Amino acid sequence: MSVGEFFAMGGYALYVWGAYGVTALLLAIEVILVIRRKRTLWRRVGRITRMAVKVKNEAQT
């Protein structure tokens, strides 16, 4: 089987690659979004903590 034959999928290229391609794309997008959300929240939590520490320190001095 040649590379060209493989990608032609016996004439069903549009359907096979349309199904696999969109699946791969959607899974990749979900991974990116979920990692990004986790990172954003982690940064936000870091800011909240630093602010809380600052307020505490200022109250003490």
Place this chain on the structure above:
Amino acid sequence: MSSSGIHWFKYSSPASFYPVAGRLIPWFTALAVVFGVAGLYVSFFVAPTDFRQGEAYRIMFIHVPAAWMSMFIYVVMAVYATAGFVWNTRLSSMMARSLAPTGALFTFIALWTGSFWGKPMWGTWWVWDARLTSELILLFLYIGYMSLYAAIEEPRRAARASGLFALVGVINVPIIYFSVQWWNTLHQGASISFKNAPTMAASMLTAIVVMTLCFWMYSIAVVLTRVRAEILEQERHTTWVEALVREQR
């Protein structure tokens, strides 16, 4: 109560589950990649060309696992949601909420790949058939659950209302599964039956099973990451999160 009971409850608090989930994610990610590579290899290079459907049938190797995951995740989500409103455990509700987007995604993938398989085989992208319609209803149930959760401001009330919604929606899962037996439908019957001898080549069965394992591991890795984000969001003002932030820098 036995000590094992205490141990189990220890991990049902967001504070102790957060680091456990963090340690598990790389393992499930690695397993998803391994099963994905193996599954795709079997799907395209080992499984023979189907004598009736040619190469188009290879869509089955993602269609069937995605459809299974869409139903399985819904049931797991409903179990967590129910646990959440019966025992008022915050982590269960967070798990239920984190499962929904991935479940919805697999439902969409099942519908999309089914459509791309239906076009060359049945000559149409879509029919209002019992199996397809009930799977579309599943997508709406996921969307309804997520919207309801997001629409209610107070987290506990949101978890309760959407939990009840998820539980009622479970009725749709057996309807999807048995739709091909109960109604006269264009969709073919169950691909794999535990009662009858396998109707397909062993390599095709292997590809379906390995791709299902890939999707399963993928879902666990993604959902655990999402539940960690959910925990951070809801617990951001607690002392344990503050301690965690300080420890990490």
